[in-house]
Amino acid sequence: MPKRTPAAAATAALLLVIVTGCGDTGGSSASSGGGTLTVFAAASLTETFTSLGKDFEAAHPGVKVRFNFGGSSSLARQITQGAPADVFAAASPATMKTVTDAGDAAGPPQVFTRNRLVIAVPAKDPGKVGAITDLSRPGLKIVLCAEQVPCGAAAKKALGAAGVTVKPASQEQDVRAVLTKVRLGEADAGLVYRTDAKAAGTQVKGIEFPESAKAINDYPIARVAKAPRPALAKEFIALVLGAQGRDALARAGFEAP
Amino acid sequence: MSPPVNPSARPPWILLLPALAGLAFLVLPLAGLLIRAPWPTLGTRLGEGPVLEALRLSLLTATLATGLCVLLGVPLAWVLARVPFPGVRLVRALVTVPLVLPPVVGGVALLLVLGRRGLAGRWLDEAFGITLPFTTAGVVLAETFVAMPFLVISVEGALRAADPRYEEAAATLGASRWTIFRRVTLPLVAPGIAAGAVLCWARALGEFGATITFAGNFPGRTQTMPLAVYLALETDPQAAIVLSLVLLAVSVLVLAALRDRWVSAP
Numbered sequence: 001m002p003k004r005t006p007a008a009a010a011t012a013a014l015l016l017v018i019v020t021g022c023g024d025t026g027g028s029s030a031s032s033g034g035g036t037l038t039v040f041a042a043a044s045l046t047e048t049f050t051s052l053g054k055d056f057e058a059a060h061p062g063v064k065v066r067f068n069f070g071g072s073s074s075l076a077r078q079i080t081q082g083a084p085a086d087v088f089a090a091a092s093p094a095t096m097k098t099v100t101d102a103g104d105a106a107g108p109p110q111v112f113t114r115n116r117l118v119i120a121v122p123a124k125d126p127g128k129v130g131a132i133t134d135l136s137r138p139g140l141k142i143v144l145c146a147e148q149v150p151c152g153a154a155a156k157k158a159l160g161a162a163g164v165t166v167k168p169a170s171q172e173q174d175v176r177a178v179l180t181k182v183r184l185g186e187a188d189a190g191l192v193y194r195t196d197a198k199a200a201g202t203q204v205k206g207i208e209f210p211e212s213a214k215a216i217n218d219y220p221i222a223r224v225a226k227a228p229r230p231a232l233a234k235e236f237i238a239l240v241l242g243a244q245g246r247d248a249l250a251r252a253g254f255e256a257p
Numbered sequence: 258m259s260p261p262v263n264p265s266a267r268p269p270w271i272l273l274l275p276a277l278a279g280l281a282f283l284v285l286p287l288a289g290l291l292i293r294a295p296w297p298t299l300g301t302r303l304g305e306g307p308v309l310e311a312l313r314l315s316l317l318t319a320t321l322a323t324g325l326c327v328l329l330g331v332p333l334a335w336v337l338a339r340v341p342f343p344g345v346r347l348v349r350a351l352v353t354v355p356l357v358l359p360p361v362v363g364g365v366a367l368l369l370v371l372g373r374r375g376l377a378g379r380w381l382d383e384a385f386g387i388t389l390p391f392t393t394a395g396v397v398l399a400e401t402f403v404a405m406p407f408l409v410i411s412v413e414g415a416l417r418a419a420d421p422r423y424e425e426a427a428a429t430l431g432a433s434r435w436t437i438f439r440r441v442t443l444p445l446v447a448p449g450i451a452a453g454a455v456l457c458w459a460r461a462l463g464e465f466g467a468t469i470t471f472a473g474n475f476p477g478r479t480q481t482m483p484l485a486v487y488l489a490l491e492t493d494p495q496a497a498i499v500l501s502l503v504l505l506a507v508s509v510l511v512l513a514a515l516r517d518r519w520v521s522a523p
Contacts, residue, residue: 169391170473185374
C-alpha cells in the first residue's frame with residue numbers, strides 16, 4: 001500500500017523533531033559571547049528583575065535573559081527536581097533553604113533585599129480600612145496568602161504581632177492573586193508586599209502598619225549548582241547586588257538588607 | 258459501530274512504536290503516582306481533618322454542580338436538538354466553548370460578571386446582599402460552568418440518535434409536547450443523561466482553575482481537592498500525592514462506569 005509510507009514517514013519525522021527538540025532547550029547552542037541565562041525569581045520581583053534583565057542584556061550583547069517568575073516554593077521545587085536554572089532569587093530564606101539543603105545551590109545564598117507587608121485596599125476603600133485592627137471587623141472581606149507560601153507566613157506573623165485575629169474569605173496561592181482580588185474590588189482588604197501594592201498603581205492603596213516590621217521578608221539570591229551558564233549567573237547576581245540593582249529595587253519599594 | 262478488524266493482521270512496527278511510546282507517556286505518570294505514594298501512612302493521612310474536609314466539599318459541590326447541569330443542560334440540549342432556529346450552529350459552538358477555554362479564563366469571566374463588583378454581581382449584592390465569590394455557591398457555579406458542556410453534548414447526541422417515531426406516535430395519540438417530553442423523550446434518552454451526568458460530575462470534581470479564580474481558597478468552604486493538592490505541594494508533597502491518588506481513583510472509577518458509553522462509543 002503505497003499511501004501508507006508518507007504517513008509513516010511523517011510520523012517518524014514528527015517523533016524525531018519532538019525527541020531532538022526536547023534535548024535542545026538548555027541553551028546549549030551558546031558560544032562564548034551569547035547564550036541564554038535562566039533566572040528563577042519570586043513573583044514579587046517581576047517588574048524589578050524584568051528591567052534589570054534588560055540592563056543585563058544591554059551590557060552583554062548576544063545574551064538573552066529568560067525569567068521564570070512564580071511562587072518561591074514552586075520555583076524551589078522545580079529547581080530541586082532538576083529544572084535548568086542559573087540563578088534563583090527567593091522571597092524567603094525558608095524557600096531558599098529547600099534548595100540549599102538539597103545541595104542545589106552553589107555557595108551560600110546572599111540576602112539582596114527585604115520586603116514588608118502593607119494593607120492593600122481598593123482605591124475607593126469601600127471597607128474604610130485605616131489600620132491593621134480594622135481587619136478583624138466583621139463584615140469585611142479580607143483575603144490573605146495561604147500560610148504555605150512566604151507572604152502567608154509573613155501575614156500570620158504580622159497579624160500575630162498586632163494581636164489581630166482575621167477570618168479571611170480566602171487563602172490565595174500567591175501574593176499576586178491577593179492583589180487581583182483587591183484590585184477587582186472583590187476583597188475589601190488584603191495583606192500584600194509593599195512592592196506589590198506599589199506595582200498596582202492607582203487601583204490599589206497600600207496602608208503601612210508598624211507591626212509589619214515584625215514580619216520582614218529577606219530575599220536571598222544564589223547561583224544554582226548545576227547552572228548551565230555559571231559565569232553569566234555570577235555576573236547577574238553581581239548586578240542585582242550592585243548599585244544598579246539596589247536602585248531598581250529601591251524604586252520598586254524594596255528595602256536595603 | 259467499530260470497523261471490521263482482521264485479528265491476524267500484524268501491525269507494522271512504524272505504527273506500533275509510536276503507539277507504545279504514546280501509551281507509556283500516558284500511563285507512566287500515573288504509575289509514578291502509585292509508586293511514590295506513602296502507602297503505609299495512607300490510611301492515617303486520608304483520615305486527617307483537612308483532607309476529609311476537602312474531600313467532603315469536593316463531593317458536595319461536584320454533586321450540586323451536576324444537579325444544576327442536569328436541570329439547565331437537559332432543556333438546553335433538547336432545544337439544540339429539536340428546535341430549529343437561525344443561529345443554532347453558533348449557539349451550539351458557544352455552549353461548547355467552556356470545553357476548550359482555559360478554566361482560569363472562565364474564572365475571570367465569572368468574576369467580572371458575578372463578582373461583587375461585577376456586572377450582575379453588583380446588582381445581586383445591592384438588591385439581595387448576595388455575594389458569590391469566596392462562597393461554596395461560587396465553587397458550584399465555577400464547576401457548573403466548566404462541566405455543563407459535557408452534559409449538553411452527551412444529551413444532545415442521545416436526542417439525535419433517538420428514534421423520532423415514538424414522539425410522533427405519542428403526538429398522533431394526542432399527547433401535549435410537555436407530556437411527550439416527560440413520558441417519551443426523557444425515558445428514551447435517560448442513559449445519555451446518566452452518562453453525561455457522570456462525566457459532568459467527574460469534570461466538576463477535577464475543576465481547579467475557575468474555582469481558585471472565582472471562589473478563592475478557604476479550607477472547608479471553597480478549598481476543593483484539586484486546590485488542596487496544589488497547596489499541599491508547596492509544603493507537604495506526600496499529602497499532595499495522597500490527595501492526587503484519591504482523585505485518580507475517582508477518575509478511573511468514573512471511566513470504568515462509562516466504559517461502554519464514552520470510551521468505546523462512536
